[in-house]
Amino acid sequence: MSRSRIPELAKRIKKDPDDSFSKFALALELLKISEIPKARTLFEDIVRKDPEYVGVYYHLAALYVESGENNKAINTYKEGIKVAGAKGDQHALSELRSAFMNLQLETDD
Missing domain, CATH: 1.25.40.10 (Tetratricopeptide repeat domain)
Structure with a gap:
């Protein structure tokens, strides 16, 4: 996945806020570009909701x-x-x- 996948994944999550797979994939992409706090927030959200x-x-x-x-x-x-x-x-x-x-x-x- 390249950085260009981030907007696509964010769009999917906006459409379906309970999509744990897309949240997880987005968090992994964010880690690759050192967006640690954003990735952490997504991971914590998944643990809480799913x-x-x-x-x-x-x-x-x-x-x-x-x-x-x-x-x-x-x-x-x-x-x-x-x-x-x-x-x-x-x-x-x-x-x-x-x-x-x-x-x-x-x-x-």
């Missing part, structure tokens, strides 16, 4: 880690692990557990 959207937890927790909000990151990873487990999404579950353990090791130092 907590079953399992892909969002990994990315939101990573943003929390980057901004030094480790407790928020830990809670986000834990919630994502619960959601992925309940949905039977083994790939997401594995990624979330790995990132969670890495963060715990880093914060135990």
Whole structure:
């Protein structure tokens, strides 16, 4: 996706504010151009409105880690692990557990 996809995704969201897929895709595009606060807002909105959207937890927790909000990151990873487990999404579950353990090791130092 190129930067030109941002207006298209924004249009989709304007048309359907509950479109978690488009919000997620837009947030990833915003990350690529270092629009961290906007991406974070979209990720947080997805978690609030569509907590079953399992892909969002990994990315939101990573943003929390980057901004030094480790407790928020830990809670986000834990919630994502619960959601992925309940949905039977083994790939997401594995990624979330790995990132969670890495963060715990880093914060135990």
